[in-house]
Amino acid sequence: MALSKRIFIFYFFFVALCGYFMVHLFSEQVYPSVRQTTEETLVDTANFLAEVVSFDLQDDKITPEYLQKRMESYQARDPRANIWGIEKNDVSLHIYITDSEGIVVFDSRNQAVGKDYSKWRDVYLTLRGQYGARSTTEALSSDPTVMSSTMYVGAPIYQNGEIIGVLTVSKPSHTTDAYIASAKAELTFFAIILLGTSLLLGAILSWWLGVSYRKLIDYASKLGKGEREVPPKFYGKDLNVLTSTLSNLRAELDGKEYIENYINTLTHELKSPLAAIRGASELLQNDLDPKTAQRFLHNIDREGARLQNLIDRVLHLSMVEKKQTLEVREPLHLSKLIDEVLSSYSVIITQKSLQVEIDIAPDLRFLGDHFLMTQALSNVIHNAVDFMPANGLLSITAEVIDNAIILQINNEGPQIPDYALSRLYERFYSLPRPDSGEKSTGLGLNFVKEVIALHHGKMRIENRMKGVNVTIEIPLGDSSIKPH
Template sequence: MPLGVRIFLVYFLFVGLTGYFVLSTVMDEIRPGVRQSTEETLVDTANLLAEILRDDLKRGTLAQSQLPELLQAYGKRSPQADIWGVRKTEVNHRIYVTDARGIVLLDSSGAAVGQDYSRWNDVHLTLRGKYGARSTRESADDPDSSVMYVAAPIRDGERIIGVVSVSKPNRTLQPYIDRSQRRLAWLGAGLIGLGLLVGGLLSWWLSGALRRLTRYAQAVSEGRRAELPRYRGGELAQLAEAVERMRVQLEGREYVERYVHSLTHELKSPLAAIRGAAELLEGEMPAQQRARFVGNIAGESERLQQVIERLLSLAQVEQRQGLEERVAVPLRELVEELLQARIRTDVKIENLLGADAVVMGERFLLRQALANLLDNALDFTPAGGTIRFSAEREDGNWRLALFNQGEPIPDYALPRLTERFYSLPRPGSGRKSTGLGLNFVAEIAALHGGELWVGNVEGGVEARLTLPA
């Protein structure tokens, strides 16, 4: 399982379970919280009514007072109140008053006058000087039909002469409970969703950063050129820098060993030729033969210089992981510049490149690559032959083709053309080059994100250099 998925799953479980438990706990607390708040209001109301009713109950004039009419009128009121989105169209309080024995003297509903309520907890406990409250279902089979009753004592000095009880049906509170739970559910779901989204983005970013670093390490281990991922500070940036330092140190050691091995291998032959010629020159010989040996020394010395220069240039390119600049380079202009410095009167050179053939890259390196290809084509083109530059656009790239008339490349040599130090004898002289030119061009092509292909075509040989447009 990918690391990013594992991070997200852990984050999902943590946020999801935490959010679920917190949300469920708060949801469970809404109902008792609303009822507790309502009970506190009923306590205040009952105590206020106890003070209002005290004198009439003490004088025994409760039935003759205006309270029965007032309670009846109260029950008929229609508030038409809009309370936080819930419409209230009727009053819901029921108020009843009992004497010291628990007999109902006054009932706002008119249903219980004369009944004995001394057994109900609200009246029973209040008459004994305790806090009296109860919750009773209007229908035994319906838990939502419960009604909350809160009572307050009516006192004459220290003596309790009656009880006033105020009730509130719990069903009238349910719309507020449902509304709060809905809002909380949406808000909680939104917060959990936002948390998961943040966790997903964090996991995606972290796994993407690690994937880029992993791809870079794999490319380095496989010997491919890759660009070091860039991070803005933090542990990832430190890790990337550490991997890059390790790559430089490891590649440096391996490259020096390979470089020295290749250099010593290629220097043996010209050094042996120079040494042999020098030893022969120490003796007496005709002037013509002496001149031939001096010429051999000069030729081999020049070859040594070419090998060293080409190896140094190749080493610089091979050690680079990216381009130092990326500018628009017109191919036709670049080829014209090269042709002015390399002129063979016995070879016809055609530049069929259009002005629109422009590639993105490092001009200096591209000039060196084309110079190597042109030198190679000139070496293998016989007198009277043709060299032709052309290009075509293909899939966002320019494919530059350099054709030269001449003998086809042997089949055994085709797969080794870009191999370091591998070279074919030049027509006429039979001499070989350093064998670094095509290898150098292939490295430059790879550095630009392109490729080099060399093969036989009708009438000669063609080198194709693919570069990004």
């Protein structure tokens, strides 16, 4: 499973678990809190009413009929109250009064007068000077089929500092259920919004991490294959540091391998010209006729030039191979580049009476490095001209396909042997020239391949019926102009 998916799943379960416990904990706290508030209100109400009726009770002047009429008027009231969006259209307090023995002397429902409530906790504890309260599940007076928990709170009625009775106020819990349900609904709504927002942010974070790590993995994979790739940029320091570390590590490994390979191959290639120079110099130390001495001096000069050419090519190739990207990218006209390169080989083209056909739109251009592309095209055209017989045809064409320039350089001449096709890009590998039988440094095509890769292009070499064809594909780039 992808890292981003694992992060998202973990984040999802973590947020969901936190959301569940938050809602559950809050729900568990809402009901007790509402009951506590209700009980506190009942305590105030009971004590106030106890003080109101205390004088009547102590003189045995409690008039149940009068109180009953007042309670009926109270119960008939319509408060028309809107409490936090919830309509309240009735009143629900139940009141009863007991004497010092716990016998009910007044009941707002007119159902319990004369009954002994001395064992009920609200009456029993209050008569003994303690806080008396109880909660009982009973049927609602308005709807006997509905059971509800009812809270009873008692308040002492005093005469000369002594308790002569108890006034109890009760309220069914169903009257507060609407407020609890509203609080739960609002809490659930915001919890869902919070959960959705958290999951969206988590999904975005997981997606960003997934994309970033995929870029990093892709970059590391290309580095491992030795491909050139521009280091990806990330938002955040850590991933950029990791990218930079990978780039530096690849550069160090490439540097060590590069030096080792070059020491081995360069040492091998230097042996032949050095041996020729040493042999000629040893012979020149003897008495030789002027003609022979001149021939050996010519050999030393030729081998010295060969060494110089080899060193120059190695330096150019090493410079290109160490580049990861082009420092300079400017619009280049392909037709002008080809003309510039062909002009440097005009002498050999004339000597061999070669025919040159060019089919390139004058306004075709791409983004690249002028010096490197000139050197690369020079190597390709030099090889094409060297292997062509007299009166041969050199054809250079270009067209735009899928936003890329397809440049083809085709020469008439001998085909490349099958055994050599797979080794053309090897360093120091070269085929003998048909005219002289000499070999080049074997670094040219390797240099061309590296330059084309720096331009994010491709190249291939293949035999054709009358010669060899080199195909170079280069992306046009943002500033290119397609031919009409």
